[in-house]
Amino acid sequence: MPIDWDPIWLTLRLAGITTVLLLLISVPLAGWLALSRFRLKPVVEAFISLPLVLPPSVVGFYLLLAFSPTSAFGAWLLQTVNLQLVFSFEGLVVASLIYSLPFMVHPVQAGLENLPASWREASYTLGQSPVRTLVRVLLPNCKPALLTGIVLTFAHTIGEFGLVLMIGGNLPDQTRVASIAIYDEVELLHFDTAHAYAALLLAISFAILLLVYGINKRVTV
Amino acid sequence: MIQIGVVLPRLFAEGATELQVQVALESGSLTALVGPSGSGKTTLLRLLAGLETPRTGRITVDEAVWFDKKEGINWLPQQRSIGYVFQDTALFPNMTVRENVTYAAPKDQFDFVNELIEGTGLEPFVDQKPGRLSGGQRQRVALARALVRRPKLLLLDEPFAALDAQSSQQLQQVLVKLHQRWQTTTLLVSHHDADVQALADRVIRLVEGHIQSDELIVNRPIDPLMQERITQIEYDENRQHWVIETTNSRLQSVIPAWGQLKVGDILQLAGITQEMSVDRGV
Numbered sequence: 001m002p003i004d005w006d007p008i009w010l011t012l013r014l015a016g017i018t019t020v021l022l023l024l025i026s027v028p029l030a031g032w033l034a035l036s037r038f039r040l041k042p043v044v045e046a047f048i049s050l051p052l053v054l055p056p057s058v059v060g061f062y063l064l065l066a067f068s069p070t071s072a073f074g075a076w077l078l079q080t081v082n083l084q085l086v087f088s089f090e091g092l093v094v095a096s097l098i099y100s101l102p103f104m105v106h107p108v109q110a111g112l113e114n115l116p117a118s119w120r121e122a123s124y125t126l127g128q129s130p131v132r133t134l135v136r137v138l139l140p141n142c143k144p145a146l147l148t149g150i151v152l153t154f155a156h157t158i159g160e161f162g163l164v165l166m167i168g169g170n171l172p173d174q175t176r177v178a179s180i181a182i183y184d185e186v187e188l189l190h191f192d193t194a195h196a197y198a199a200l201l202l203a204i205s206f207a208i209l210l211l212v213y214g215i216n217k218r219v220t221v
Numbered sequence: 222m223i224q225i226g227v228v229l230p231r232l233f234a235e236g237a238t239e240l241q242v243q244v245a246l247e248s249g250s251l252t253a254l255v256g257p258s259g260s261g262k263t264t265l266l267r268l269l270a271g272l273e274t275p276r277t278g279r280i281t282v283d284e285a286v287w288f289d290k291k292e293g294i295n296w297l298p299q300q301r302s303i304g305y306v307f308q309d310t311a312l313f314p315n316m317t318v319r320e321n322v323t324y325a326a327p328k329d330q331f332d333f334v335n336e337l338i339e340g341t342g343l344e345p346f347v348d349q350k351p352g353r354l355s356g357g358q359r360q361r362v363a364l365a366r367a368l369v370r371r372p373k374l375l376l377l378d379e380p381f382a383a384l385d386a387q388s389s390q391q392l393q394q395v396l397v398k399l400h401q402r403w404q405t406t407t408l409l410v411s412h413h414d415a416d417v418q419a420l421a422d423r424v425i426r427l428v429e430g431h432i433q434s435d436e437l438i439v440n441r442p443i444d445p446l447m448q449e450r451i452t453q454i455e456y457d458e459n460r461q462h463w464v465i466e467t468t469n470s471r472l473q474s475v476i477p478a479w480g481q482l483k484v485g486d487i488l489q490l491a492g493i494t495q496e497m498s499v500d501r502g503v
Contacts, residue, residue: 116309116311118307118309118311119311119313121270121272121298121305121307121311122305122307122311122313122366123313123324123325124271124272124297124298124299125270125271125272125298125299125301125303125304125305125367126324126325126366126367126369126370127299127325127370128299128324128325129299136313136324137313137315140315141313141314141315
């Protein structure tokens, strides 16, 4: 029973790129949320958390409208940077960034908020800026939270289905990720192939979680 | 000179509703802030550090205005020249002792860092992480770290609270040595009278957010081997006490006999309490 490995590689590529980009975006965002006294912070937090409660089809629908070349934003993207986000890998990455954002931000924010306030205050009284405090003192002391955010984001992106279907459709080598491939194979009654994909995803997910829990136990500051 | 006049809304156990403190600290002094739990001692330190903001008031350090509500001045903690030793030490667990001390050190101050490490007796532990240190050692690291930027004001929040008698004694010796060496104006919060008597030259008692008493300590225990030449002597009319400055120390007393001392005299401060002899012209 030969299987097409492309959906697996595409899934891992999507999850890897999404995780790296979200790490870069979420660390400063989580740092700001954890340390800021900004009055409208709850509004920002609510926006970030929306994907947790909304059905993927709702998020996908609005992103589809926004990314469509007929929308102002979609048309602008197409004209200025020649980028089409609907039915493209780039679109999947952007959608995944939005959909997985709370899975990275929440653990990191919680990790930072759980650190003793005196560490941050000590750094400030030593003349150090909030950014240097975050980089040198706070982040190194919440490695487990960072690791949790990385794993949750990666695993969540691997398991995306509804959003991927809405934004990317089912284009081989471009948007046909493993979860879509499983759905396709089941529709075609190719249960053996579907089983192979499903078992692979299961094994990959379990291996990642096992690795993380193993590392997390050994992480000491 | 550090001038403090601050008001902060705060509910105290007995019903007082604001912390209100008006006090001046002389440069180079070591003042103890004592009082029952919840009387506002730590809050006052935090106001001075800029970690909390008074509702009204003014804080000036020498010529610099750190806080003035009327003028809309409120320096960030980073802008204030302070060293703060937190009650829990707040050492950074991801860094070694040396890294903690050098974290905020100016780049060209390696000799000073080494001097601080030596002065606090931390050489044997410089490569260890704080988690492996005893309470007294951690406090000494916190003290060295707080002094590394040569602050104008050193704030010590209950540094002896969690220490046994021996560790407390060691820390006191380090503190006295560093204070004599650099004369950093220091405000020490403590519950222990013994610490206060041994270290401070002035004691302010805070109760319910208000100063209940403000006393100078004379004849505090001093190193019996210390001999110092008097460089200046004057009588402070306002405070009605003698102020003697020696090569390394600044002493204050209300004892009239101090008026017989002269510049150039060698002070031999004998014993651990009250004896004082003067060796003129040596």
